Amino acid sequence: MKRKTNLSATFALLPTWLVAVVVFIGTMAWSINLSFTNSTIFPSSTYVGFAQYAKLFSSAKWLASLQNVLIFGVLYVGGCLLLGFLLAAALDRKIRFESAFRTIFLYPYAMSFVVTGLIWQWMLNPTLGIQASVRSLGWESFVLDWVVNRDLAIYALVLAGVWQGAGLVMVIALAGMRGIEAEQWKAARIDGIPVWRIYVSIILPQLGPALAAAGMLLAMGVIKTYDIVVAMTNGGPGNATEVPAKFIMDNLFGRQNLGLATAGATVLVLGVIMIVAPFRYAMHMHSKARGAR
Amino acid sequence: MQSAVSIKDLKIAYGDNTVIEKMSLDIAPKEFLVLLGPSGCGKSTLLNAIAGLQDITSGEIWISDKNVTWEEPKDRGIGMVFQSYALYPRMSVRKNLSFGLRVAGLPKAEIEARVARTAALLHLDKLLDRRPAELSGGQRQRVAIGRALVRQVDVFLFDEPLSNLDAKLRNELRVEIKKLHQSLGNTMIYVTHDQVEALTLADRIAIMRDGVIQQLASPSEIYHRPANLFVAGFIGAPAMNFIEGRIETANGSPTFQSNELSFDLSGYGFKTPPVSGQATLGFRPDHLVLDGAASGLPTIPGRISVVEPMGSEAVLWFDWAKQTLSLRLMGDVTLLPGDALSPGLDISKASLFGADGSRL
Amino acid sequence: MARLHPNGPKPTQITAGRIGLYVFLLVAVLFFTLPLYTMVVTSLKTMDEIRLGQIFSLPSKLDFSAWTTAWSGACMGTVCVGIRSGFWNSLAITIPSVALSVFVGAVNGYALSLWRPRGASVLFGLLMAGGLIPYQIFLYPMVRAMATVGLYNSLAGIILVHVIFGLPLVTLLFRNYFVSVPEELCKAARVDGAGFWRIFFEIMLPIAVPMVVVVSMLQFTGIWNDFLLGLVFAGRDNLPMTVQLNNIVNTTMGERTYNVNMAATILTALVPLAIYFLSGRWFVRGIAAGAVKG
Known part of the structure; x- marks a missing residue:
């Protein structure tokens, strides 16, 4: 009896097995394999060792995109965590119209990166956007030209990204704060701990795991960053906002440079592993420490 | 005669819903008073009001002959122990005990002395560097009691402190709390729904129902001469x-x-x-x-x-x-x-x- | 005198901290709403008015022509048919993708959590790993494979791709949901003689209706908002709205018609925003569930 029904379960999972093995493992192996060949428009079976990787890391564009994604990633994840936590703490203070505030802070998260990128491209438009409006108020020297400024374009992306993603952190942090038992608040009041100190010393440490999860989620998004760049700056000005995912896409479909693109994609996968592995390890140790008790 | 805690015409209401109705209560210095009653009778609300954690509608609260009705909890001269222990989970026992003192800016040596004395009293010496998650329920509650003790105040408030423990630990800690009261001689106000705790610990028991004290008397008086049918049926x-x-x-x-x-x-x-x-x-x-x-x-x-x-x-x-x-x-x-x-x-x-x- | 005899509730004082709190919240509201506001007012202005450079001013008179242009006349390169075909394409892509991925994901979650056949944990691990890895590594081989079986650049193809890449998240959410269902329920049904599918359709699926709603919403917004997969797999005739929007805005010849761009942008964001504003807490539950357990 048990055997027969378990067979149905196995059967039901068959399509997913197919996807996991063929799509996830198979195509990845194929791509990684391609990265060691001299493929250009079409796949080639001439293996060139790490030549594509060497080429990749001597490409100014790739190195620029790595640097960009690092700056963007740190500021975007940090910005989302900070703003999200502050918003959550503010909403946690028994304020009026809490749900209206929450709705407003989260709505950008429902929108696509393309839409987000286009909105901020327009807001930051140097001739007709915020800059023009502020100047017409009399502040003639006001400058907000981030999207067209080589040195600042990456921060325009950060601004748009934080605007879109801070709400997610807020939701997670607020859920965590609501999960903290009321008696801890009472105990802290009896101890005479100021409110800000309660958030910093008592609540923040307890939200650690949830915020780490949110941070990891955002970091994964950073590695995949593509749409928002295409929509907002298309990598410019110059290489100022080039990112690895876009570099790969350009070489895959625009420049027909298969070997280089797959080498880039492989590096990206390694990047993901480098982000996820420590987190998973920490989770694992954490649950083991718990299990030991 | 002076009283440790005095409640005068206290009323607590949420809109039309009155939780405590015109209550007056005097608690003598060094007295162990137990507030006993079924859940929803207002006993925890009353305790929270004494602690300053609960807004009151009217009336006054005096502690050590000082009107503290508008004082912040930390300024009332009280320590409180909670049902869920309410320990700060990411801090070691030592930090849990000392956190309030450090925030208050006490000198380091003084903090260390107080923590050491409290730890010795509650047998927490060997646990000082552990985190709450690494303690048993009984140990956690002892830390929670310790956190109230280090404040060196005259009045201790207990809000169902033993409810989360299993029967055996409950009995052990009950005895410890009684010993503590005998050796420290502080005023203690203790909320419980467990009549055994009330009868064993209290100098006087206040039995509450629907926000009104039904009888305020010694355990023996309450057991043998209940004031009404409710008290008679509730105890025993x-x-x-x-x-x-x-x-x-x-x-x-x-x-x-x-x-x-x-x-x-x-x-x-x-x-x-x-x-x-x-x-x-x-x-x-x-x-x-x-x-x-x-x-x-x-x-x-x-x-x-x-x-x-x-x-x-x-x-x-x-x-x-x-x-x-x-x-x-x-x-x-x-x-x-x-x-x-x-x-x-x-x-x-x-x-x-x-x-x-x-x-x- | 009142100071000497405190009685009743402590008089509430408006503290500086409280004021600061509301100031912070209002500044935050401004930060989050200004872009939306700007978008709406820009879409209602004429180009002449936009050239004045007053991005925050209200339109002098309401002009909906940008909206009609965006819907049915805006140009992508040299083709000027508006964004409406993208809207219908997105619907045609999103609805079947959501239905299929939610169904398969629910079955997966149910089988993985309550039946745990041989290899279940391996499969789950593979799925989770697949969900974390950037799409770029899958793209080229998938394009080739789909071209071989004739699905590349087709509606069925893009739907299949969305179902495949949706599986990790949907499976995870359903697995976590079914793990919390008491195992006794499944055991009792088996004692009653019900099999795998019967238990799924008659017991588990009805229990999981709230989860189905949450996951469907999450998937709907996710797939509607997708850009990359639509760009690569959908083909010219099936381009989703996001791709068409980007083409309209970023491949314009001549002067940019910002009012039309903003109208097209709003139109593209409208469906997920409607879902968000109408569903409220459900959406919040969905992203919280997806995020924390991710």
């Missing part, structure tokens, strides 16, 4: 037996009559001279004597339905006039269900309640 396990009937004063000395029974009430300590009317007779299972005939007491003839042996004692449940009554006796029992019995009742130990439920 198995619960007090109740028989509905009438008091008749027509034939000179008062009697209680129910079905074919008639008890002479001349041995009962009436608060006011008795009058004829509806009444309820209450008596505890341990106030029945198994062999009624030999004792010379008035008897209640019945038939045993269930026998519950409990080791050193046993409870007999017997049927009388479509009611099930209980009787407690010490030692082993040889009686079986179905056996007839005729226990005697000592009227002087019983309680009589009038039609309004209050003690006669």
Whole structure:
């Protein structure tokens, strides 16, 4: 009896097995394999060792995109965590119209990166956007030209990204704060701990795991960053906002440079592993420490 | 005489919903007062109001002869222990104990001395560097008590501190709290719904119901002379037996009559001279004597339905006039269900309640 | 005198901290709403008015022509048919993708959590790993494979791709949901003689209705908002709205018509925003569930 029904379960999972093995493992192996060949428009079976990787890391564009994604990633994840936590703490203070505030802070998260990128491209438009409006108020020297400024374009992306993603952190942090038992608040009041100190010393440490999860989620998004760049700056000005995912896409479909693109994609996968592995390890140790008790 | 905690005309209401109605209560220095009642009776609300964690509607709260009605909790001179322990989970025991003192800016040496003294008192010395998650329930609660102790205040508030513990630990910690009170001599206000805790710990018990104190008296007074039917029914396990009937004063000395029974009430300590009317007779299972005939007491003839042996004692449940009554006796029992019995009742130990439920 | 005899509730004082709190919240509201506001007012202005450079001013008179242009006349390169075909394409892509991925994901979650056949944990691990890895590594081989079986650049193809890449998240959410269902329920049904599918359709699926709603919403917004997969797999005739929007805005010849761009942007964001504003807490539950357990 048990055997027969378990067979149905196995059967039901068959399509997913197919996807996991063929799509996830198979195509990845194929791509990684391609990265060691001299493929250009079409796949080639001439293996060139790490030549594509060497080429990749001597490409100014790739190195620029790595640097960009690092700056963007740190500021975007940090910005989302900070703003999200502050918003959550503010909403946690028994304020009026809490749900209206929450709705407003989260709505950008429902929108696509393309839409987000286009909105901020327009807001930051140097001739007709915020800059023009502020100047017409009399502040003639006001400058907000981030999207067209080589040195600042990456921060325009950060601004748009934080605007879109801070709400997610807020939701997670607020859920965590609501999960903290009321008696801890009472105990802290009896101890005479100021409110800000309660958030910093008592609540923040307890939200650690949830915020780490949110941070990891955002970091994964950073590695995949593509749409928002295409929509907002298309990598410019110059290489100022080039990112690895876009570099790969350009070489895959625009420049027909298969070997280089797959080498880039492989590096990206390694990047993901480098982000996820420590987190998973920490989770694992954490649950083991718990299990030991 | 001065009092440690004094509550004057306290009222707490949420809109139309009144939780505490015009309550006044004086607690003497060094007294151990237990607030006892079923859940929702307002006992925790009252304790939180004393702590300053609960907004009040009207009235005043005085602690150590100072009006603290508008004071912040930290300035009231109180320490509090919670049901869920409420330890700060990411801090070690040492930090949990010292956090409030550090925020208050006490000198380091003073903090260390206080923590060391408290840890020694509560046997926490070896646990100081552990985190709450690495402690057992009983250890956690000792840390929570320690956190109240380091504040070196006159009044301690306990909000159901033992409810989250298993029965064995509960008994152990109960004894420890009692010892603590005896050695420290602080005023303690202790909220519980557990009557055993109340009876064992308290100097005085305030039994609450629907935001009103039903009786404020010593454990023995509350057990033996409950002020009304609610108190009588709430305290004691198995619960007090109740028989509905009438008091008749027509034939000179008062009697209680129910079905074919008639008890002479001349041995009962009436608060006011008795009058004829509806009444309820209450008596505890341990106030029945198994062999009624030999004792010379008035008897209640019945038939045993269930026998519950409990080791050193046993409870007999017997049927009388479509009611099930209980009787407690010490030692082993040889009686079986179905056996007839005729226990005697000592009227002087019983309680009589009038039609309004209050003690006669 | 009142100071000497405090009685009743402490008089509430408006503290500086409280004021600061509301100031912070209002600034935050401004930060989050200004872009949306700007978008709406820009879409209602004429180009002449936009050239004045007053991005925050209200339109002098309401002009909906940008909206009609965006819907049916805006140009992508040299083709000027508006964004409406993208809207219908997105619907045609999103609805079947959501239905299929939610169904398969629910079955997966149910089988993985309550039946745990041989290899279940391996499969789950593979799925989770697949969900974390950037799409770029899968793209080229998938394009080739789909071209071989004739699904590349087709509606069925893009739907299949969305179902495949949706599986990790949907499976995870359903697995976590079914793990919390008491195992006794499944055991009792098996004692009653029900099999795998019967238990799924008659017991588990009805229990999981709230989860189905949450996951469907999450998937709907996710797939509607997708850009990359639509760009690569959908083909010219099936381009989703996001891709068409980007083409309209970023491949314009001549002067940019900002009012039309903003109208097209709002139109593209409208469906997920409608879901968000109408579903409220459900959406919040969905992203919280997806995020924390991710």
